[in-house]
Amino acid sequence: MPAPEPSVGRSVGSAGVRGTRGPSGASQAPVRQALSDSVYEDIKARVMDHEIAPGARVGIEALARTLDVSPTPVREALARLEADGLVVKRSLSGYRATELLTRQGVEELFEMRLLLETRAAALAALHADEGQLDAMEATLEAMQAHPGPGGPYASYRDFAALDQRFHDVVAAAAHRPLLADAVERLHAHLHIFRLNSVQDAGEPTLDEHERVVRAILRRRAERAAEAMAEHLTRSLERQLSRFSP
Numbered sequence: 001m002p003a004p005e006p007s008v009g010r011s012v013g014s015a016g017v018r019g020t021r022g023p024s025g026a027s028q029a030p031v032r033q034a035l036s037d038s039v040y041e042d043i044k045a046r047v048m049d050h051e052i053a054p055g056a057r058v059g060i061e062a063l064a065r066t067l068d069v070s071p072t073p074v075r076e077a078l079a080r081l082e083a084d085g086l087v088v089k090r091s092l093s094g095y096r097a098t099e100l101l102t103r104q105g106v107e108e109l110f111e112m113r114l115l116l117e118t119r120a121a122a123l124a125a126l127h128a129d130e131g132q133l134d135a136m137e138a139t140l141e142a143m144q145a146h147p148g149p150g151g152p153y154a155s156y157r158d159f160a161a162l163d164q165r166f167h168d169v170v171a172a173a174a175h176r177p178l179l180a181d182a183v184e185r186l187h188a189h190l191h192i193f194r195l196n197s198v199q200d201a202g203e204p205t206l207d208e209h210e211r212v213v214r215a216i217l218r219r220r221a222e223r224a225a226e227a228m229a230e231h232l233t234r235s236l237e238r239q240l241s242r243f244s245p
Contacts, residue, residue, distance in 0.1 A: 032073075039069060040077035041157075047086045047097050048153035048194050058087055058095040085187045086194070101191050103243045109188055110236040114229060116183050117167060121212055121228035122221040123174035132173040136213050139166045143206055149193065156193070164189040166209055170216070170228075192239060208234060 043063065046052045058078065064071045078095050081087045087095045101109065124132070139162055146159040153160075171183040208231035215224035 035069065036073045036076050039067060039073040040080050042067060043074070043077050044081060044084070044086065045153045045157070047081065048190070052097050054097055054100045056097050057093065058097060060094070084190055086190060100195055103240065106192075106195075106236070106239050106243075109186065109191065110232055110239075112186060113183075113188055113232050116179060116186075117171065117232060118225040118229045120171040120174040120176070120179055120183060121216065122225040123176060123179075124170050125216045125219050125221040125224040127175040128173035128216060132169060133217060135169045136166065136173070136216065139169060140206070140209055140213055143209070148203065148205065153193070160189055160193050163205065170212065173216070192235075195239065195242060204234065204238075205231075 043052070043058075052058055060071050060074050060078070063074045067074070078087055078089075082089055082095070086098055088098050089095050128136075143159060143162045143166070146162065147156060148159050149156050167189075168180070168184055171180040174180060208227070211227040212224060212231060215227045
C-alpha cells in the first residue's frame, strides 16, 4: 500500500496565485522564477522538517492545490530537489522523499568528505586567489550573524546555506574543478541537517571554520588539511551522538 500523501499546511502566499499575467512573456520571467524558487523552498522545508515523511510519496497535484499554484512549478521544484538528493523519482510511482541517512550512511558520507575536503583545503592554501580568500572570510562573518542548528528548517536555513557555501568556496579555491564538483554533489549539509540538527552545534562549527580559514590565509597547506580534518572529525562525532550506541 503506498504511503499516504503528506499533510501540508504552508502556503506560498501571493506569489503562488494561479495565472499571473503581464504585458509580455519577457516581463513575467522574473515573476515565474520567483514563484519557482518560492515553491522549491517551501517543499524543501517540508522535506527537511519531515512534514513530508522520509520515504513518503510526494503528490504533485496535492502540493499544487495546497500551495495554490499550478503543477508546473511543483514539478520544477521536485526536479531540483531530486538533484539535491532529497526526493527520488520512481517509474510508475512518481516522486518519494528519500530515506534518512543511517549511522553507516553518515559514516560513509564523512569518509568521502575527509578524502575530498582535506585535499581541497590543502590545495586552497596554495592556490586560492584574493577574491576566494575574501569570500571565505565574508561567509564566515555572515555565519556569525545567523542562528545555528535547532528548531524548524526555516530558523536555521540561512546558517545551513552559509555552511554549505563555506565548504564549496574552499573546494573551488583548490582550483581543481573535478574535486570541487565532487564536494558539491555530495549535498552533505542537506542530508546532515535533515537528520534533525544537533543543538548548539553552531559555535564549534564557526570556531573550526575559523581555524581552516586562518591556515589557508597563511598559505599553510598541511595545517589547512589538518584543520579541515579536525573539523570534519568533530562534526562526525556530533552527528553520531544522535544514534543509539
